[in-house]
Amino acid sequence: MAGVSTPELAAAVSNSGALGSISVGAATAPQAREMIYQTQALTTAPFNVNVFCHPPATRNPAKEQAWIKQFSDMFHSFGSAAPTALDEIYATFCHNSAMLQVLLDTRPAVVSFHFGLPEPEAIQALKTAGCLTLASATSPDEARLIAAAGVDFIIAQGFEAGGHRGAFLATEADARLSTSELLLLLQEATPLPVICAGGIMNGTDIARVMQQGAAGVQMGTAFILCPESAANTAYRGALSLAKPGETCMTSAISGRPARSLNNAFCKATRIILPENIPDYPVAYSLGKALAAAAQSAGEAGFGAQWAGTGAHRARKESAARLVEILAQEWQHSSATIETHH
Template structure:
């Protein structure tokens, strides 16, 4: 059995990880979390290589502490013109509501790490202390190259079968993502059956069957939640929604307002925003999109449609089409600096 402390001891951190949250996490947030003793993170799956390099280098300029860089490793979209056309037709009333043209076609706006050697080269060049993978796994050769560069490697699992693949490939640790988590499910195959295990059940399963450090993720918002995860056998806890209200995050005013309102109590796991299951605050877009039983376009094609629609809505001050990712613990979110939040989490958990 792996010593749970081996992971945090290697990095010299408290057992508190900030989730990468592509589009929300910033160099300022990642650096502040790392400087406070946790492990900050950047999600670069939605960024160009140039943007990703700038984010990594800016974070390195703000901290000499370890931080995590997360990439998307999804299978490329399978194009289906009929399905894409039907989805756009289903969204037409929303585009018309905001006086925006319905897109003629949808683009694959996010390139997978599996198809982009430039991101792999970037990671080897910049050498962040930690690299993590979501939606799937790199090749064995890529993983070994990262490890040989001294990089600690993590991957997300939502079930035991995925965790076994991660362990077999040779990763250093596993992020156990429970169904409570905000943002995208890390499912390797979104078409496969999903048992939707809670964080606590998943952590216990992996601790029992996997000989790697396990990071608990999903619904953890405070020190008491961190302590519970550690008591279950996790080596650390990863928190995402808890950091959204920090001034260092990139969340806009609409996102912050909704997260601080009674709406935070209502999240929905849905594929309608991006084409893959993801949990966010319930809004008018999701309610419309889920009516009628129309299948969303594949990921990330559906995301292209949703982002264009949100841009049109936002121009009129409407935030009802935004992807405000949040976990089931959203009502527990607190507004304070990242440094203050990490200090509070450490105190609450008795670390």
């Protein structure tokens, strides 16, 4: 939840008995350290720190210039000039000694990896420091690699999930498995406990996957409307008005497939071919510039409004109250399932 997670949100969730999470994927090492310190100041309970393990971008100046040119008219329509060059705006956690040192110094209870795995030495160092480790998988092959790397938990990221697909095996096409389908396959593939992510919005959803053997659930979209999240007014407004079926997968915003509310940016880039898009996160530097230009011209639909397929079921509650409601719904639904068995 890079961009919307905050120390306040993570701490409120952890203080309510769930595991709060902050993403430092979009942060520099000093910024990450500050975010972790802020969270530790607000809670003594465990929380998760999420890092991005994407491969460094392969730069292609011609492709990047063509990408800028493709959007120059759009920038002008918003009264702004298009950028002259693009940047690799997020550093990967892989071979990132500064970010690893931040985690070893601050020792969060849990560290989770998205977009792949860091080098074995980094995983070993985190485990030695007492951190539990989690990693996202979208296929059984990815799960087997995660298990072989000595990670403690696998996150089954179903195709329903909002935000970026965590897929990291370039050799296989995305099978787009649903959360429930993926859970069953991952249970067969490895002995590790599996946490489900994707389309889980209420206690009934939680009970359903727990009944199927999930060790837990990870929820993102459900918490975006909480006052503690950093989502801006436009994002909150669009999410509040979302209707069923109104999310789509897009690579045009960032350079990697991600599930978003079907906003103006998604509609404007629907026919773009994936091979014309610069690598993540280089494409994202244009996406962010375009969103800012649009915003300044009063057009709010160009931001990265990530959301899962359950977007229309998002609730506007404080984080603490939402955790309480989810726990009550889950217990009620679990009892109902037991009765029917």
